Amino acid sequence: MDTKINELLDRAYNVRKNVLRMGYVDRRGFIAQGLGASDFLTGLFFHAMRYDPKDPDWEGRDRFLLSAGHNAIAVYAAMAEARMIPEEWLDTYGLDDSHLPMSSMPKYTPGIEISGGSIGLGLPIAVGMAMGLKRKNSDSRVYVMMGDGEMAEGPTWEAATSACSYKLDNIIGLVDANGIQADGLTSTVVNTEPLDEKFRAFGFEVQRINGNSMTEVVRALDNAKNSEEKKPHMIICDTVPGTGLDFLIGNPKSHFISLDEEGWKRAFEELERGKE
Amino acid sequence: MNKGVQSVISDSNIITSHPVMAEPFGNALIELAKKNDRIVGLSADLAKYTDIHIFRDAFPDRFYNVGMSEQLMMCAAAGLAKEGFIPYATTYATFIARRCYDFISQAICEHGLNVKIIGGLPGLQSGYGPSHQATDDLAILGAMPDLTIIDPCDAVETMQATAAIAEYDRPVYMRLLRGNRVPVVLDKYDYVFEIGKAKLLKDGSDALVISCGEMTMRCLDAAEELEKEGRHVAVLHVPTIKPFDRETVLAAIAERSCPVFTAENHTTYGGLGTLVASAVAEEKMIADLHRIALPDQYLEAGTLGRLQDMYGVSQKAVSETMRSVLS
Numbered sequence: 001m002d003t004k005i006n007e008l009l010d011r012a013y014n015v016r017k018n019v020l021r022m023g024y025v026d027r028r029g030f031i032a033q034g035l036g037a038s039d040f041l042t043g044l045f046f047h048a049m050r051y052d053p054k055d056p057d058w059e060g061r062d063r064f065l066l067s068a069g070h071n072a073i074a075v076y077a078a079m080a081e082a083r084m085i086p087e088e089w090l091d092t093y094g095l096d097d098s099h100l101p102m103s104s105m106p107k108y109t110p111g112i113e114i115s116g117g118s119i120g121l122g123l124p125i126a127v128g129m130a131m132g133l134k135r136k137n138s139d140s141r142v143y144v145m146m147g148d149g150e151m152a153e154g155p156t157w158e159a160a161t162s163a164c165s166y167k168l169d170n171i172i173g174l175v176d177a178n179g180i181q182a183d184g185l186t187s188t189v190v191n192t193e194p195l196d197e198k199f200r201a202f203g204f205e206v207q208r209i210n211g212n213s214m215t216e217v218v219r220a221l222d223n224a225k226n227s228e229e230k231k232p233h234m235i236i237c238d239t240v241p242g243t244g245l246d247f248l249i250g251n252p253k254s255h256f257i258s259l260d261e262e263g264w265k266r267a268f269e270e271l272e273r274g275k276e
Numbered sequence: 277m278n279k280g281v282q283s284v285i286s287d288s289n290i291i292t293s294h295p296v297m298a299e300p301f302g303n304a305l306i307e308l309a310k311k312n313d314r315i316v317g318l319s320a321d322l323a324k325y326t327d328i329h330i331f332r333d334a335f336p337d338r339f340y341n342v343g344m345s346e347q348l349m350m351c352a353a354a355g356l357a358k359e360g361f362i363p364y365a366t367t368y369a370t371f372i373a374r375r376c377y378d379f380i381s382q383a384i385c386e387h388g389l390n391v392k393i394i395g396g397l398p399g400l401q402s403g404y405g406p407s408h409q410a411t412d413d414l415a416i417l418g419a420m421p422d423l424t425i426i427d428p429c430d431a432v433e434t435m436q437a438t439a440a441i442a443e444y445d446r447p448v449y450m451r452l453l454r455g456n457r458v459p460v461v462l463d464k465y466d467y468v469f470e471i472g473k474a475k476l477l478k479d480g481s482d483a484l485v486i487s488c489g490e491m492t493m494r495c496l497d498a499a500e501e502l503e504k505e506g507r508h509v510a511v512l513h514v515p516t517i518k519p520f521d522r523e524t525v526l527a528a529i530a531e532r533s534c535p536v537f538t539a540e541n542h543t544t545y546g547g548l549g550t551l552v553a554s555a556v557a558e559e560k561m562i563a564d565l566h567r568i569a570l571p572d573q574y575l576e577a578g579t580l581g582r583l584q585d586m587y588g589v590s591q592k593a594v595s596e597t598m599r600s601v602l603s
Contacts, residue, residue, distance in 0.1 A: 105386070107386075117382070161345065
């Protein structure tokens with residue numbers, strides 16, 4: 001197990017490096033979120049999910065839906081590490097004619113299933129895909145990555161109602177509870193907690209974990225996959241934005257970070273130091 | 277059964293001198309589903325009022341009722357389409373156009389997904405007041421790129437269009453005529469529905485009516501009435517609002533030098549009349565245009581017959597408008 005976890009931690013380091021590489025293109029972006037989400041995304045892409053990097057449309061794949069498209073930076077970082085997209089694309093993040101727009105869309109990036117700029121659509125679309133997979137007797141799962149700020153959007157709860165009513169146990173949702181959103185801290189903008197209790201009350205099988213602990217991430221994903229419960233699954237991942245770079249942690253402007261050349265130098269150095 | 281509710285909702289289907297047919301959409305969908313196992317149905321607690329309940333009863337395991345969650349229904353339909361199914365999703369047209377715009381746009385149309393959205397009570401078909409009167413659905417949904425919009429005239433066309441859109445691998449919004457007594461009109465005109473095609477149902481040189489949806493039925497009746505008075509009115513039916521058959525419409529106007537009426541069960545803002553007027557202007561044509569449409573305002577509640585007279589879209593009102601222009 002330790003070897004497996006160590007391998008995953010190496011992957012997570014590479015994913016973080018990819019996040020910084022993309023952030024460096026325009027010297028700013030959703031960097032803190034990307035760093036915070038790197039661990040559970042590593043767990044998804046290198047432990048839990050079934051996919052063929054060379055065939056993004058493979059019928060037997062697990063479906064991965066990024067609901068809050070702003071967090072595309074983290075997903076692209078994991079996809080590049082998984083060789084689903086070429087690493088060179090990272091240097092074009094958010095630029096004209098790039099395959100990696102700021103907010104993810106299927107039209108631009110192979111392997112991206114849905115558009116996520118307007119948020120709150122991920123779990124609702126997952127409901128239909130999960131229904132469809134069951135109709136086809138497929139054992140593929142639908143993984144949906146959402147944000148805690150996004151939990152203020154109503155359709156997520158419409159979807160939660162139907163997901164439980166139709167016993168869509170092939171859905172595994174992950175909420176990146178990073179505590180920040182566009183206008184500030186989620187707790188002060190509008191408190192969407194307690195998310196675990198809310199999803200449990202709707203009828204989900206819920207786990208709440210430290211989303212920056214690889215051991216907890218792996219255990220939670222295994223639990224959800226091995227569960228016999230005829231319920232959809234939700235993993236609330238408490239994450240710290242900026243994880244991996246101490247100087248970003250607690251930055252009140254961490255929703256959209258802008259760094260000068262000195263700051264970038266420090267970021268790359270600090271990330272590397274952290275690996276050792 | 278609450279008789280009051282039933283009568284308000286199906287009034288439009290009862291006021292007719294034509295032969296009638298029950299649940300043309302639901303029956304057509306059942307026939308379709310027998311041949312194509314990719315067809316599935318969804319509704320948001322309005323199965324019974326959108327005629328999809330008979331599909332539900334015929335294929336219970338191919339039907340999903342998501343309850344009163346229209347936004348979810350659009351996304352779930354997108355998800356089913358992504359997995360290779362052909363979902364027909366029904367609710368009232370107001371909820372589709374006003375409540376679900378973002379969801380239809382980002383989940384369905386941006387990706388050209390094969391979802392069929394079926395809207396009950398289009399235009400003025402309910403006496404409930406503005407919440408149930410989709411007087412603006414063509415304008416709202418017409419703004420969405422890559423959405424095909426169909427406004428059928430009667431039971432015949434509803435059945436033909438229900439089948440035709442299944443073969444058409446794109447998102448479609450279709451206005452629904454529903455109930456136990458949907459008029460059968462177009463069989464007399466040797467009509468075949470084709471997506472994107474306007475068709476001349478009746479020729480004439482004293483006036484040209486360009487109409488869509490159930491207004492075509494009323495315009496045909498009005499034209500027959502005027503025929504007896506010696507006035508020959510041509511009726512061009514435009515069942516596809518988007519993509520708009522500009523060529524056929526402009527040719528029909530250019531071929532005649534007579535007053536041109538547009539008639540739609542929709543407001544004057546952003547529907548068929550707007551499309552015709554802008555096409556005419558862009559071609560630098562001169563035309564004597566008259567619009568028969570609902571006013572750009574929130575309509576009253578009340579009984580449907582009275583409201584249709586009041587807002588000028590009943591058959592009687594259509595005949596009177598034409599007479600006053602032609603005399």
